[in-house]
Amino acid sequence: xxxxxxxxxxxxxxxVLAAMERSGKERCFRFDKxxxxxxxxLKDIELNGNHARWFGHSYKAKDFIFC
Numbered sequence: 001x002x003x004x005x006x007x008x009x010x011x012x013x014x015x016v017l018a019a020m021e022r023s024g025k026e027r028c029f030r031f032d033k034x035x036x037x038x039x040x041x042l043k044d045i046e047l048n049g050n051h052a053r054w055f056g057h058s059y060k061a062k063d064f065i066f067c
Contacts, residue, residue, distance in 0.1 A: 002065045003029060009045045009052060013066065030054075035061035 003013035012028040024043030031037055037059045040052040 001059070001063065002067060004067050008042075009040070009050055012040075012045070013064070014042060016067070029057070029059075029064070031061050037061065037064075 027039040044052040
């Protein structure tokens with residue numbers, strides 16, 4: 001999965017989709033020190049900032065392409 005860095009919510013990596021414009025449905029990932037990923041939906045972060053709901057994810061940092 002390709003993700004790009006954003007300063008939203010103290011720094012997240014936003015999923016890069018085929019569309020040029022963001023729809024708000026993109027997942028935003030953050031990682032713990034062990035490389036485990038969790039995500040929130042971009043629209044939720046835009047509306048609720050640091051209080052967005054985060055979901056666990058089975059991917060590790062090694063499964064991403066960072067740009």
